[in-house]
Amino acid sequence: MLIYFEPFTFPFVVGSLFMFAVIALKWSLWLLRLPRVDRVKIRRGLFTRQTLLGAWEVVRESLLHVRIFRTNPLLGYMHASLAFGWFLLIVVGWVETAVYLGIKPIPLQGHVFFKYFAPYLNLDAHYPIFEHVMDALLLVVLVGVGLALFKRLRSSVMGMRRTTKHVLFDRVALTALWFIFPARLVAESLTVAVHGGGGFLTGTLGTFLAKHLPYEVIEMLYPQSWWFYSAVLGIFFVALPFSRYMHILTEIPLIFLRRWSLRPTKERKSYDNFEVEACSRCGICIDPCQLQADLGINDTQSVYYLRDRRYNMLSMKIANNCLMCGRCEVACPVGINLNTLRLNSRAKRRNIPNEGRYRYLKGIDPSSGAGRVGYFAGCMTSLTPAVQRSMERIFAAARVDVWYADREGGVCCGRPLMLSGETDAAHKMVECNRALFRKHEIETLVTSCPICLKVFREEYNLEGIEVLHHTEYIARLISSGEITLARDTCIYTYHDPCELGRGCGIYDAPRTVISAVGTLVEPAHNRRNALCCGGSLANTVINDGQQYRIAERMTAELEATQCDTIVTACPLCNKSIARASHRPTHDIAEIVAKNIL
Numbered sequence: 001m002l003i004y005f006e007p008f009t010f011p012f013v014v015g016s017l018f019m020f021a022v023i024a025l026k027w028s029l030w031l032l033r034l035p036r037v038d039r040v041k042i043r044r045g046l047f048t049r050q051t052l053l054g055a056w057e058v059v060r061e062s063l064l065h066v067r068i069f070r071t072n073p074l075l076g077y078m079h080a081s082l083a084f085g086w087f088l089l090i091v092v093g094w095v096e097t098a099v100y101l102g103i104k105p106i107p108l109q110g111h112v113f114f115k116y117f118a119p120y121l122n123l124d125a126h127y128p129i130f131e132h133v134m135d136a137l138l139l140v141v142l143v144g145v146g147l148a149l150f151k152r153l154r155s156s157v158m159g160m161r162r163t164t165k166h167v168l169f170d171r172v173a174l175t176a177l178w179f180i181f182p183a184r185l186v187a188e189s190l191t192v193a194v195h196g197g198g199g200f201l202t203g204t205l206g207t208f209l210a211k212h213l214p215y216e217v218i219e220m221l222y223p224q225s226w227w228f229y230s231a232v233l234g235i236f237f238v239a240l241p242f243s244r245y246m247h248i249l250t251e252i253p254l255i256f257l258r259r260w261s262l263r264p265t266k267e268r269k270s271y272d273n274f275e276v277e278a279c280s281r282c283g284i285c286i287d288p289c290q291l292q293a294d295l296g297i298n299d300t301q302s303v304y305y306l307r308d309r310r311y312n313m314l315s316m317k318i319a320n321n322c323l324m325c326g327r328c329e330v331a332c333p334v335g336i337n338l339n340t341l342r343l344n345s346r347a348k349r350r351n352i353p354n355e356g357r358y359r360y361l362k363g364i365d366p367s368s369g370a371g372r373v374g375y376f377a378g379c380m381t382s383l384t385p386a387v388q389r390s391m392e393r394i395f396a397a398a399r400v401d402v403w404y405a406d407r408e409g410g411v412c413c414g415r416p417l418m419l420s421g422e423t424d425a426a427h428k429m430v431e432c433n434r435a436l437f438r439k440h441e442i443e444t445l446v447t448s449c450p451i452c453l454k455v456f457r458e459e460y461n462l463e464g465i466e467v468l469h470h471t472e473y474i475a476r477l478i479s480s481g482e483i484t485l486a487r488d489t490c491i492y493t494y495h496d497p498c499e500l501g502r503g504c505g506i507y508d509a510p511r512t513v514i515s516a517v518g519t520l521v522e523p524a525h526n527r528r529n530a531l532c533c534g535g536s537l538a539n540t541v542i543n544d545g546q547q548y549r550i551a552e553r554m555t556a557e558l559e560a561t562q563c564d565t566i567v568t569a570c571p572l573c574n575k576s577i578a579r580a581s582h583r584p585t586h587d588i589a590e591i592v593a594k595n596i597l
């Protein structure tokens with residue numbers, strides 16, 4: 001047993017013990033700080049099918065990186081070769097020691113440095129298959145390391161416009177990682193040069209070294225190379241919990257927590273840690289960001305936001321410089337809830353409880369109207385009165401009994417305040433509106449604003465009230481025959497608003513409605529990949545000119561379809577597109593109202 005405690009193994013042993021201790025401490029703190037309701041969810045989920053599905057997801061995503069592979073095969077190979085290749089090296093290494101030494105307790109370093117110890121263990125048998133398999137795995141990982149190096153030098157060849165910027169711990173860990181596998185190759189090859197054996201890789205290199213280097217040099221380098229290998233492993237393990245590589249181990253619990261129904265919310269600050277540290281800094285979220293593509297802003301994308309938040313160096317400028325368009329969120333292979341995390345950061349810094357500011361809400365309900373359907377146009381729709389007028393026409397044509405919430409006491413849905421982090425003020429507005437909806441006993445709430453829709457569905461807890469966007473409601477009126485439309489010869493293209501599409505998953509209803517009145521042509525980016533109009537209320541950093549530039553570029557893509565008319569389903573998008581467009585731009589409600597028979 002003493003043989004395994006050679007001094008050269010100490011850096012590895014100390015580094016790995018330190019890493020496991022820090023990770024255990026971090027996870028314990030994060031889990032203990034979860035609210036009780038989440039701990040109950042974990043207990044309930046532990047022995048269910050979700051745990052097995054979680055284990056399978058760990059293999060697919062944490063080891064094989066299937067989602068990254070689908071987005072960018074070269075990047076996927078790089079991540080998979082390092083993660084899965086290294087994992088297999090460990091597993092096959094353990095099997096090898098078990099086959100040679102039998103199943104008995106061996107210290108960790110006995111497995112990791114088995115190639116060093118093997119010549120001194122007086123082994124009876126020799127299984128060359130292990131040497132070839134281990135060499136093949138080492139080669140796979142070395143190719144991955146080569147790609148990682150290449151990515152840093154020429155990210156565009158790897159299909160990425162930019163690579164990510166690192167902080168000190170990342171650089172230390174990254175440099176150590178680059179050396180680990182070449183160091184292993186050299187150490188094992190020098191061992192072959194001294195003792196013989198080796199697979200197709202280490203055997204060939206070892207024989208070459210034995211032939212071309214003086215024996216005294218090999219004898220001197222041989223122990224040094226194992227020291228070096230152990231040292232870079234130790235450095236990597238010490239740096240890992242404080243670097244981006246913490247994602248390797250944090251994605252695993254995150255997958256299980258998600259499977260057990262935990263999600264980040266403003267109440268679950270501790271859960272945020274799992275999401276923040278699960279970011280692999282793959283950089284996939286950089287290219288979809290229009291702030292980068294259209295405005296050349298290179299410090300605010302989700303990868304940088306998460307990095308800054310993790311190292312407690314997040315500025316409000318970075319937290320606020322985001323359209324919350326969700327384009328990066330749908331691209332993120334780890335499935336991190338990026339918008340919620342950014343909202344939580346804003347709430348932490350901006351929320352100012354002050355009861356005096358909400359007194360006016362108390363006397364705001366003079367209304368007495370009632371209706372089966374409540375229509376909440378939304379603040380932005382009030383600034384585009386043609387949409388409201390069109391909805392009135394549609395309701396009248398369908399003979400629907402409507403209560404107009406905005407005219408009769410309704411206040412802003414609260415989303416702009418939530419986006420800016422003023423959660424207390426937003427909560428007051430939510431309470432005021434909810435009380436109004438209940439008082440007027442509506443059964444269906446229709447809104448023309450996707451921002452309102454999202455917040456009604458997610459924040460209002462309107463049990464018993466069906467909440468619909470007007471595109472869904474109009475599609476229903478058409479299919480039930482409550483309104484009949486004339487078809488025209490117009491060619492329409494449709495812009496998917498961020499909050500309606502990526503935010504609420506509504507893609508088909510608008511298309512059904514447009515196809516009922518004319519011909520629909522799709523722009524290059526649509527549905528989940530639709531571009532943002534740039535007019536988002538969520539970004540309080542960019543100026544009007546920058547917003548216009550984003551709108552101009554996305555509008556050019558809509559116009560490239562050679563459509564006659566641009567259609568959208570969000571008053572904010574409507575405004576942004578209309579001022580950048582050379583073609584008529586309308587809300588869906590307007591083209592429906594125009595074509596009602």
Ligand code: SF4
Binds near residue numbers: 284302
């Ligand atoms: S946020 Fe997602 S896409 Fe962006 S770097 Fe992190 S893991 Fe990759």
Ligand code: SF4
Binds near residue numbers: 322
């Ligand atoms: S949400 Fe949109 S604007 Fe914000 S970082 Fe992601 S892609 Fe960029």
